Amino acid sequence: MEKETSCINSKVILDYIKEHNNGDCSDLLKDLDPEIDALPDPESFLREPNNWISCTVISKLYKRAKSILDDELAPYKIGQYAVEKTDLGVRSLILKIFGSHIRVLKNVQRINAKWNRNKELELVNIRRNDAVIRLHWDPNMDVSKDICLNNQGFCTFVPTTWGADPLTLKEEKCYFEGAPYCEYHLKWTIKDRFRGIFSRFFTSKSVLMETLAEIEKDKEIIEQKYEEVNLLNVELNQKIKQIVAIQETGKAILSVLDLEQLLTVIMNLLSTVCQINRAIIMLVNEEEGYLEYIHGVDFKGEIPEEMKKYKVPLNRVSNILARVTATGRPEYVPDVESSSLRKENIMLAYSKPTSVYVVPLITRSKVIGIIATDAVNRKGVPKETRETLEVFAPQIAIAIENARLYSRLQEQMEELKQSQALLSRSEKFSFLGNLAARLAHEIKNPMTAIGTFIQLLPQKYDDEEFRKDFHKIAMEETSRVNSLVTELLDLVNTKESHMELNDLHGLIDKMTLLVSPQTKAKKIDVKCQFDPDIGQVWMDSGKMKQVILNLLSNAVDFSPEGGKIELVTKNCTEKGKPEVIHIEIKDNGPGIPLSHIDNIFDPYFTTKHKSDMHKGAGLGLFIAYQNIQDHGGTIEVKNRADKGAVFTLKLPNTPPDHGHVI
Secondary structure (H helix, E strand, O other), rough: OOOOOEEEHHHHHHHHHHHHHHOOOHHHHHOHHHHHOOOHHHHHHHHHHOOOHHHHHHHHHHHHHHHHHOOOOOHHHHHHHHHHHOOHHHHHHHHHHOHHHHHHHHHHHHHHHHOOOOEEEEEEEEEEOEEEEEEEEEOOOOOOOOHHHHHHHHHHHHHHHHHHOOOEEEEEEEEHHHHOEEEEEEEEEOOOOHHHHHHHHHHHHHHHHHHHHHHHHHHHHHHHHHHHHHHHHHHHHHHHHHHHHHHHHHHHHOOOOOOHHHHHHHHHHHHHHHOOOOOEEEEEOOOEEEEEEEEOOOOOOOOOHHHHHEEEOOOOOOOOHHHHHHHOOOOEEEEOOOOOOOOOOOOHHHHHOEEEEEEEEEOOOOEEEEEEEEEEOOOOHHHHHHHHHHHHHHHHHHHHHHHHHHHHHEEEEEEEEHHHHHHHHHHHHHHHHHHHHHHHHHHHHOOOOHHHHHHHHHOOOOOOOHHHHHHHHHHHHHHHHHHHHHHHHHHHHOOOOOOEEEEEHHHHHHHHHOOOHHHHHOOEEEEEOOOOOOEEEEEHHHHHHHHHHHHHHHHHHOOOOOEEEEEEEEOOOOOOOOOEEEEEEEEEEOOOOOOOOOOOOOOOOOOOOOOOOOOOOOOOHHHHHHHHHOOOOOOEEEEOOOOOEEEEEEEEOOOOHHHOOO
């Protein structure tokens, strides 16, 4: 709403209508303006001289005044009424101080601007007993003929404020009839000089007395306004506390997941913001069908055990707590003594409240409990407290539900952890059983062969060929058993990872050198393509050597005569993610059968025939897989598009204290 005219003008309209309409001005105030209609007391607003309203509103008031009184000249008469019968405060005082037609007219624009912004006043000419003024109305404002008519009434009777007769006013041109402005021709009678001096003397005295009276009145208004501002400041501070508390409650919802700690935080907030001294929270136990005590505060100290054990069946609708839970609507009992509440109830018998307020805790359209507070004096639970509780209740409900869900999740996680421990133990026993059977089988065969030759040795000791064959087979089978035991020890003796910065490329070079006798024997070309951006890498050198050597040995085993093995490193970085090192080991062997590719990292799974370089129980890739996991990385395998297989190691290059799993 625009500020175009002072409410000193609307105050006069209200006074005039009340005086001429049996004290009733209700028809003036209906549907004036959305801002005014929304006020708790529109009439008080329109009577306050320091407030301003739009020309649209003042025009409506004049139009309604004409309709109520059935008088087209009502705006003019209201102007006259403003001068003769209404206390216009400072405006009347200013007019009296000027005290003559000429002085008032010379200051007419300044006087007008004090209470109106809808027009400019122009003094065209002025003589001893007549003058011409023009009213230039603002075309951007919703001005009306009624406002002009009111001005005419006011101007006509203004001289009476300093003891002169009303002047004669004639409107020669009218803006509301097509002229560019309204033009008023004014005439007044001239008193004799002695009478004018005498009149001004007593007028000055009366003005002084009225000035003192106005000052006293303004003093009272200032004191009243001070009290109002002070109350508004108190209310504002209270609202600020409420907003801060809402923010804190929001933080609690996000950060506090322990139910007991959360309830303590909530109660402390409510105590601070709402000045709540006593309150309880009860939650619904759906399985048992009752409300049960969950948390409370009491200004006397500890909550008694009887109250902590208190339960309310949900079907007992005669109980206010169960009823609020059932209806989902808050209830307020301002006077417990005269109410129908059962005074023997443990809650009432212990706390002896004068009034009770109960609010439902609702989340996802479901009541999960209630919060109840009381008053310890005859003033009852303050309205502000009740409103604040209604604002907080949904947030409290969400926080409690989140904490309960988190608690249940923790319980389920603990159960899952126990189940996983049992499953892991079961798998471990199964694995050890299978491994023992596998090892027994693998060791039994070579031992049987060695035993057979030992039995035949006394009989064929002189047979040189037999001794040579026996020696060769015995050594091979012994080596085979030794390899099996070594792999088993590698599996069982898992060491804690010792991560430090090391030269990855140097480590790979050493491992390729280690398998060089086998690669040269098979005329395999080994190519290394290293990323120059990769420097020192966080890793356990011992475990990484074991991984690279195992994969290189596999690649040599499966590569044909004159084959090719490639080792490629890449530094892969994505925006917002830690640095990851890729190591690829490619061969051009037959590849891995699709039916086996998902099982090659399983313990004692192998597709290889026994070779001179690798004789074991199929634990090599399983151990490599475990070692890469210890680095927080992954190992993947796939067949190449042409021929062969590629193993890809992905290692996070992060310090041990910033471990990262990919």
